[in-house]
Amino acid sequence: MKTFLLLASMVICFTGCRTMEKEVNIDNLKFERLFSWGPPTNEETAEKYAQAGVTDIIVYSEKQLELATKHGMRGYWTCFTPDGPHCQVMNEQETKHFNYINGKDLDPKMPRDERMKITSMRKGEKNHRYGGEMVTDIDTLNDAEIKCFISDDDLVLTKKKLDRILNTAPAGVSGIYIDYIGYMNHNGCYCENCLAKYRKYLSERKLEDTTKNKNDFYLGQLVDYYNNVIDYIKKQRPEFKVVMHAYPDFKPLPLLGNRIKADYCGQTVAWYFQWPKEKIQRYTKYVTEHAKDYYPNVEGIPFQGVNTNSNISLGYKTPADVEREIRQILAAGGRTLMVCDGPSIIEPDYFDVFRKYCGKENHE
């Protein structure tokens, strides 16, 4: 009995010490992989990205692929965004919001700077979150209009678009990035075609028109589209790795990424607008620990939004803010990281933070 107690207390002490050690030794922890959404534009930026610890990077030309490869980074051939026969349709209030924050009412001849000043002010006033989790009842995507992919029957347009990308990919690329697979209003598309499909979905299952059923329908359409796109990529190019960021946010289920069979599934754990430590750590744990719940080959990648320009309404982070978040992600078990926008990684001072936590030269 005594031996048992002694052993038990040793185990408790050991576990306790290990937990403490983990907290204390965070300075020695590093990310093993860093995905950049910004391409290497020339020799100098390519070298900087590599020094900062970028391992995986988007490229838009053969020259950029050459630069990435030369500096030991994996290059991914451009970014696929959804296709469909028309743009998504939102409800009246959402459309009004979209037009307002994007300055659709402004004189098209207005100088670009002046226009941006006004739209940035409006976005701030409306607490617009740039496609991230909403903090108001109504928010919509900024600028980008996403095609209604649900209406792309048999993926005719989507496959054509993918073919154009895949057929131009130079030898040596590691795969492809995909983005903007989601809804402009964070909930669904209300074009005639989508609404007809939704009615059919309800009648086939003998369901009522409720918020839950609507959310389930649009979640299903979204996840199916992602996986159909990935299946098609893999069918054409089995060796291609698919890198994604779950964006824009799907309001009913922010962390839906583990339902998607991308090889590297980036999900937001730290948005441009600063989130509390508790949320960053909870999301990091979920993104990494539940990545394989549906598909065994998925790697869950914590995504961090970084904006280094304090003059726009997008959330701004100082290098110290970025470092604090990075340490929180590391402490929560994140060992890979995805960052947008990419060039922020190599901005002065921010570069030092990324090199410290992602750079290879100090790797132990």
Ligand SMILES: [Zn+2]
């Ligand atoms: Zn639609």
